[in-house]
Structure formats: C-alpha cells, structure tokens
Amino acid sequence: QKEVEQDPGPLSVPEGAIVSLNCTYSNSAFQYFMWYRQYSRKGPELLMYTYSSGNKEDGRFTAQVDKSSKYISLFIRDSQPSDSATYLCAMSVTNAGKSTFGDGTTLTVKP
Amino acid sequence: GAVVSQHPSWVICKSGTSVKIECRSLDFQATTMFWYRQFPKQSLMLMATSNEGSKATYEQGVEKDKFLINHASLTLSTLTVTSAHPEDSSFYICSAVALQGAEDTQYFGPGTRLTVL
Numbered sequence: 062q063k064e065v066e067q068d069p070g071p072l073s074v075p076e077g078a079i080v081s082l083n084c085t086y087s088n089s090a091f092q093y094f095m096w097y098r099q100y101s102r103k104g105p106e107l108l109m110y111t112y113s114s115g116n117k118e119d120g121r122f123t124a125q126v127d128k129s130s131k132y133i134s135l136f137i138r139d140s141q142p143s144d145s146a147t148y149l150c151a152m153s154v155t156n157a158g159k160s161t162f163g164d165g166t167t168l169t170v171k172p
Numbered sequence: 173g174a175v176v177s178q179h180p181s182w183v184i185c186k187s188g189t190s191v192k193i194e195c196r197s198l199d200f201q202a203t204t205m206f207w208y209r210q211f212p213k214q215s216l217m218l219m220a221t222s223n224e225g226s227k228a229t230y231e232q233g234v235e236k237d238k239f240l241i242n243h244a245s246l247t248l249s250t251l252t253v254t255s256a257h258p259e260d261s262s263f264y265i266c267s268a269v270a271l272q273g274a275e276d277t278q279y280f281g282p283g284t285r286l287t288v289l
Contacts, residue, residue, distance in 0.1 A: 067215075095278075097280075102263070102283070102285065103282055103283065104176075104178075104265050104280040104281050104282045104283045105216070105265070105280045106280070107277065107278070107279070107280075110275070110277070149215060149216070151216075156275075156276045157204075157269045157270075157276035157277055157278045159206055159218050159221055160206075160216075160218070160278065161218070162215040162216045162217075163215060164214060164215045165215050
C-alpha cells in the first residue's frame with residue numbers, strides 16, 4: 062500500500078465550478094502538507110503549504126488538513142480554464158524535508 | 173519566488189553513454205537539494221537527497237553507482253546517469269530548499285527529459 066493515495070482522475074469540470082481534490086495518507090509522522098500544480102512537461106509549482114491540521118486560504122484556493130482522519134483536500138473556487146493541469150499532493154515529516162507525492166489528479170476546466 | 177534551473181532541459185543519448193544533469197539555485201543558497209524521477213503519468217519518486225559537502229543519501233532501490241550525485245557548492249548539484257539504458261528514460265526533476273526560518277520552502281526545477289535510445 063502506498064503511503065499517499067490520491068483520488069484518481071481525470072477530472073473534467075465546467076468553468077466556474079468548485080473543484081475538490083483529495084489525498085489520504087498512512088504515515089502519521091507527516092506534519093507538512095503541500096499541493097503542487099504541474100503543467101505538462103514542466104516541474105511542479107507549489108500552490109499551498111500547510112503545517113499540521115487546519116485550513117489555509119489563498120485566493121481561490123483552500124487547503125484543508127485533517128490529521129485525525131489522515132485526509133487532506135484542495136478546493137478551487139470559480140475554476141478557470143487556466144487551472145487545467147495535474148495537481149499533486151505531497152507530504153513530509155520535516156519542514157522542506159524529502160517529500161512523498163501522490164500520483165496526481167489531472168484536471169480539465171472547460172470554457 | 174526563488175528560482176531553480178536545470179540544464180539541459182532535454183537530452184537524447186545512446187545506450188551505454190553517461191549523461192550529466194545540472195541543478196542550480198539561482199538566487200539563493202541551498203544546502204539541501206533533492207533529485208526526483210517521474211515516469212509518464214506517474215508521480216514524482218524521490219531518488220536521493222543531496223547535501224552540500226557530503227555524500228548523497230539514496231532511497232531504497234536507487235543504485236548509487238549508476239546515479240552519481242555531486243553537490244559541490246551551495247548553488248549547484250549534479251546528477252550523472254552512468255551507462256544509461258532505455259529504461260532510464262524519464263523526467264528528472266530537482267528541488268532546492270531555501271532556508272526561510274519557519275517556512276523553509278522546497279522549490280522545484282523545470283525538469284530534464286532524458287531519452288535513451
């Protein structure tokens with residue numbers, strides 16, 4: 062069993078929809094939780110970074126971490142075609158330490 | 173945000189040759205860099221942790237004699253794929269850790285696509 066499981070895609074939504082992306086994990090030592098966006102043939106770009114449980118909001122993006130359930134989510138409000146990409150969750154035990162990634166969810170936002 | 177570059181962005185080589193990939197932190201010093209490999213439609217798999225001035229730490233299953241890592245300065249780490257074979261064809265991505273106090277951040281390079289013929 063993988064340490065990090067990410068909801069498989071692909072996911073296709075109309076422009077303006079609310080998107081929910083989710084990951085579960087098994088390693089209770091994970092303390093730092095990240096969401097990355099990756100465009101085709103590019104390196105990952107950090108979107109959200111959360112320490113421990115709680116919510117964090119940045120513009121149209123909201124990250125939620127529930128350590129008791131070992132479950133994290135990324136919500137995208139008012140989704141735009143430019144949000145179309147692969148989204149990767151990642152977790153680490155230490156701050157900016159080696160990260161374990163989910164397999165990614167490919168999102169397509171249709172105009 | 174901080175910038176990490178990789179060179180080359182893509183490379184094609186013959187089987188049996190060696191390929192060197194550079195990872196540079198352009199506007200910050202990084203004592204720690206990570207090397208990842210990503211196969212098509214799969215996630216990033218950590219290969220090794222590169223620490224400036226010391227030997228790299230490899231993940232289980234990664235051959236250290238095949239994937240040579242050198243972190244000779246605070247802004248440069250190199251990954252050399254020795255005697256490359258077609259199964260080594262992949263997208264290699266590095267990241268560098270920018271020390272920012274409570275919010276140390278890992279910044280990723282744009283990746284290097286290696287194709288071994």
